[in-house]
Amino acid sequence: MIRVTIIDDEALVRSGFTMMLNAAEDIEVVSASDGVTAMDVIARDRPDVVLLDIRMPQRNGMDILTDIRRLDAPPVVAILTTFDSDDYIARALREGAAGFLVKDTDPEQLPLLIRSLAAGGIALSSKVSRTVIDGYLGAGDRTAARLLKTLTQREREVLARLSLGQSNTEIARRLHVSTGTVKDHVSAILAKFGVTTRLQAALVAERGGLNTRPMEHR
Structure with missing residues (x-):
């Protein structure tokens, strides 16, 4: 079972995501909390994936994300957002978030995204704004395209699937290669792009036009 914790200040959002995820046979929501008790429930329940609201009145998601990243074995974190604050999202990218989900994510897509996160993949809603990508990269299409040209053909194939x-x-x-070979290619991609996470690399791919919709699960 994939263990999930939901952190959001709105009870309706917590209950809605809990209902959708618990309907999947291989996913269990082990806890749902507001920002105040977030770290307590994460430490207690040790989830595989945390869905974290980025804007909460008493304790915001960015502070919680920072605390999560300091844990000895941190869970994967995906940010829940309405995309009304691109500056927070760009910061969360740099802090190591593995995905961004809008709160009206298609219920049929949600379990697929959670499975991807739990398996070490990424999850980025198709509704992510171009401003987020621009704000994170701080560079134009030409810079991203130039970075893509530094990749070998195999690295481009790996990046396309990673995205x-x-x-x-x-x-x-x-x-049809070994997992170790894929890891080596991913490490090489991150190094060439000067980034630290798969999601950051995927954003470079998006900005450089490697795929039309590289983040979408179809």
Whole structure:
């Protein structure tokens, strides 16, 4: 079972996501909390994935994300947002968030996104604004396109699948190579792009036009 914790200040959002995720046979919402008790429930329940609201009145998601990243074995974190604050989102990217989900995510897509996160992939809603991508990269299409040109053909193939949210294991299966080989390619991509996470690399791919919709799960 994939264990999920939901952190949001709105009870309706917590209950809605809990209902949608618990309907999947391989996903269990082990806790749901507001920002005040977030770290307590995460420490207690040790989820695999945390869905974290970025803007909460008593304790905001950015502070909680920072605390989560300091844990010895931090869970994967995806930000829940309405995309009304691009500056927070750009900061969350730099803090190591593995995904961004809008609160009206399609119920049929939500379990797929959670599975991708739990497997080491990424999840980025198709509704993510261009401003977020621009704000994170701080560079234009030409810079991203130039970075893409530094990749080998195999690295481009790995990046394309990484951008679809596929885990190393799934990429290895699709490309008929070992998982270790995929890990080596991913490490090389991150180094060439000067980034630290798969999601950041996927944003470069999006900005450079590697795929039309590289983040979407179809």
